[in-house]
Amino acid sequence: MPETHYNRRRTNRIKDVILKNLNPLYLFFPAAIFYMEIIVKMACFDETSKEALLYTGLFSVSVGLGCSLLASLWKPKTNEVVTVVLLTLFTLLFIAQIVYFQVFQTFGTLYSLFVGTDAITKFWSATFDGIKNSMLYIVLLLLPILVFLLAGDRMTPKGRQSRDVLFSLGFGTAFCYLIAFILIYNNSSGIMPVRYLYREAFVPNLSVSNFGVVTTLRLDAKYLLFGQREDGRGNPLPEEQAEPEQPEEPEEIEYGYNVLEIDFDTLIDGETNAVIRDMHEYFKRVPPTRKNEYTGMFEGKNLVWFVGEAFSSLALDETVTPTLCRLAKEGFVFKNFYNPVWSVSTSDGEYVTLTGLLPKSGVWSFRRSGDNYMPYGFGNMLTPLGYTCKAYHNHYYSYYDRHKSHPNLGYEYKGLGNGLKVTEIWPESDLEMLQVTLPEDLKNIPFHTYYMTVSGHLNYNFYGNSMALRHKSKVEHLPYSEAAKAYLACNVELDLAVSYLIEQLTAAGQLENTVIVLSGDHYPYGLTDEEMNELAGYELEKKFEKFKSTLIIWSASMEEPVEVDKVCSSVDVMPTLANLMGLDYDSRFLVGQDILSPSPGLVEFNDRSWISDLGRYDASENMFTPNPGVNAGDEYARNTLRRVNNAFEYSAKILEFDYYSKVLK
Secondary structure, three states, rough: HHHHHHHHHHHHHHHHHHHHOOHHHHHHHHHHHHHHHHHHHHOOOOOOOOOHHHHHHHHHHHHHHHHHHHHHOHHHHHHHHHHHHHHHHHHHHHHHHHHHHHOOOOOHHHHHHHOOOHHHHOOOOHHHHHHHHOOOHHHHHHHHHHHHHHHHHHHOOOOOOOOHHHHHHHHHHHHHHHHHHHHOOOOOOOOOOOHHHHHHOOOOHHHHHHHHHHHHHHHHOOOOOEEEOOOOOOOOOOOOOOOOOOOOOOOOOOOEEEOOOOOOOHHHHHHHHHHHHHHHHHHHHHOOOEEOOOOOOOOOEEEEEEEEEEOOOOHOOOOOOOHHHHHHOOOOOEEEOOOOOOOOOHHHHHHHHOOOOOOOOOHHHHHOOOOOOOOOOHHHHHHHHOEEEEEEEEEEEHHHHHHHHHOOOOEEEEEEEEEOOOOOOOOOOOOHHHHHHOOOOOOOOOEEEEEEEEOOOOOOOOOHHHHHHHHHHHHOOOOOOOHHHHHHHHHHHHHHHHHHHHHHHHOOOOOOOOEEEEEEEOOOOOOOHHHHHHHHHOOOOOOHHHHEOEEEOOOOOEEEEEEOOEEEEHHHHHHHHHHOOOOOOHHHHOOOOOOOOOOOEEEOOOOOOEEEOEEEEEOOOOEEEOOOOOOOHHHHHHHHHHHHHHHHHHHHHHHHHOOOHOOOO
């Protein structure tokens, strides 16, 4: 009995010590961060798995206890200030990410949030709409700091805490992190294991969905400072096997391959850098694409290439945009063309289209490429053949640093502010851009002109969008909402620009000697799902179908349309054009493929989802769905995902290590 009484007294003393030192802040901080993480998930994702909630919860507790530790090291007033500062920073971070997601449908990286602040000022109307659409969630995110401001004096530690308390907070921080790490590391289920997302790749949307905003920020900082997978290991998923492909019919004619003579063995033997050596070994193994009956079909012709701001199939209307409709049905007709959205929207969409590479997460890839050797820029490829190569953008010339990236592709580049004299309104006119540039360019045959348009830019309304207002009368009869009508009205300007191009080419006798190419930089994410459904005439499937779009490759010299069923995307445009123009290039160094080659089609999406000719993989669900009647299982899906992961990894390495200068210069 005495011993029992002693043990009871000892237990009570321990409880007293714990309760005495258990400051409310130690519960409040982890709860506040986890609460804000849940608000982001509610705002940005349709659903969240139980495992994702567990990982996010453990990381939130770890970070919250760490913040509690920082707010327990000082005098009472200082502790209170530290708590307010930390809560304010976290609140602003969560608000910024929700607004960013509302505008761009992806999360901002550290690079974009700090380097890309001019996007907020130059496109303030889109930012304002993002704030307005997120207002309910913004209010909910403000609740933790409001609670602290009202009751902070009862939460803040009264001076520096004891070593035992500080040790306990530090131990709790490390313990929760370690448990989360162990659970993630040992989770190898599914086609894409969650540990791959945590340890190998930086995919912002999937990272926020699975681990939360704060952990994504930490991973972003790690990759920004130290890069991704620079160990030369390659092939991020184990047990690489040959990817099963659809059987190909034997060719009657052997066309050869789009390759250059490169002695990889010598390069490998002479390379001391493990990463570069791994890249040599990887590209040596990549199968090249075949030349085909269309190789050189447009050799020597003029080339006018558009990347249309937010252009998609939704912009095609027989009565409103008749020229675009006609060109989409003639020439090459790509029935399964997709236009994925990337982390930096317009700039990444342009980079993918013009280079045939995927963008690197966390940076502005086109801006970064301005310091690299870029032999596959079309200006660099066509100028030696006697072409005059120019590029134009009818918005500010320096936006996204196009004045660095585009000359590096071999173009004489002009935009608003450095020689392109278009009226400064918002958005500027595509038609006017062609009117002030095309007559001069037509004096130099052969010529290649590239246009990055802006008339189709959000926001889609009739009071802040000059192009929509200009063509309002042409869409008033349509049974759509204001935003849907305004989007079509914006694209009337692009339609007029292309009509003007055809008129001027005809007058100059160059219509049949010219190829016109047009695709979008991304889908019109300035429209809601409901507004896109209006234009489509039915409910679009959200995961993939809203990215399905139109690629126009047209020449009056073609006698009849050529329909192509293979799945393809914007990353395939550049190699397809290079093959059609009969240009020498090595297809092994591009992620994109010549769409007209017999190689199986593959469309990569920013979150590592993909579509092939056999089925589709949804990374958010970690699920592969084969096409009806196709017998392809999870092993095919894993092999294809390996190919997709390698495409992202080695595209990033080409950019980061200026790889072309090491093999092609």
